[in-house]
Amino acid sequence: MLGKSISKNSLILGTFAIVTAGVLAVTFLATRDRIAAEEKRAAQKALTEIIPQSRHDNDMLEDVWVIPESQLAELGLASPSSIHIARQSEQNIAVVIPSIAPDGYSGDIKLITGINIDGSVAGVRVLSHKETPGLGDKVDLNKHTWILGFNDTSLNAPETDDWKVKKDGGHFDQFTGATITPRAVVKRVKQTLEYFNAHKAEILGNTDESI
């Protein structure tokens, strides 16, 4: 009696599992291409915001240099990542380097930094952060234009020692009520520039696209 009810119930639940899995499979297949396209569009949008379409003619999404595992720590990255390279008629124009500032006010601040071949900053964007709304979240371009202040700076302009927020005696503004967030971003952008300087030849010489 018990055995019978168990087997009947399992049969019903099993049928359920198959039906719901089927529904999921159909939805997944129906939306897969569109989701992939949306993800690509979003990634592309972030890249072309820093390096406009007019400055390069390659597919930056595909033209990548995979960061060796030993160098990930220099950018604060935890998972495998790649540097995107912009080229115009085979000439290197700029790179876009992902990095993470771990010392924000609350958690990681994910950045991408666009650096021109001459070492100047093409642009910095915050991809994701958990900073305080209204204070630290001004690093987000949607909230404030502060992040555009990095444009055209480089390791020598301002002077290397001035790569700090004003409160620490440096060049960059902080926000009222929030110093920690800008300090973390400035520090990471500086480190990213230093990383690019140190590994420039490596990054631009090898453009292995097979990965």
Next chain:
Amino acid sequence: MSQFKEISVNGLWKSNPALVQLLGLCPLLAVTGSVVNALGLGLATMLVLVGSNVAVSLIRNTVNEAIKLPAFVMIIASFTTCTELLMQAFTYELYQILGIFIPLIVTNCVILGRADAFACKNKLLPSALDGFMMSLGFMLVLLAIGGIREIIGSGTLLSNMHLIFGESARAWEWKLFGENYKGFLVAVLPPGAFLVAGLLIAIKNIIDAEILRREKALSDKPVKGSKRVRTTGQVA
């Protein structure tokens, strides 16, 4: 007909999931920083709740007591995942903003609650309506909190609506206090959500008390009146 009316009144007011049952508070408090977020999560919840109520109602005679809950959870989970995929495909930026709260719809007690308390005992149409009205009641509260927090916190209303309705909706944004409004921070932060939600519950209780008082006054009157008719012969 009266059953449908009762279902509607229950969902929207009498047992409103957010204000009376206090279910689903986690997303309610977490994503109501702006109207667009509230609307996004409200619509996603509606999709899942109506879908799961319909499915549960359809299978209510097949499942017995022993396997009821696992079957419901399976249904709800698959509807939630479908909704997540659809949002990812059609409103990708909103999907990124709402993030973890879309998969978390599966844990929203309103949904399992309605499946267990209503849909598994009722026919298809009432169940569908119950799902719709309950989620509509939930969404209206989300929108109210989202609207109030957006106005006080950022000084705008209906900003970023293009995330749901496409580029033409970008112009819907309404700056109430001009460009230079600094924003009242506490409204955007989590405590603001608690404050506004508490305020709405208080307002609802005041209105309910007032309705009750009037009904009582109304039901008291005829007794008095009839007495007076008998004793004085005058109609009040």
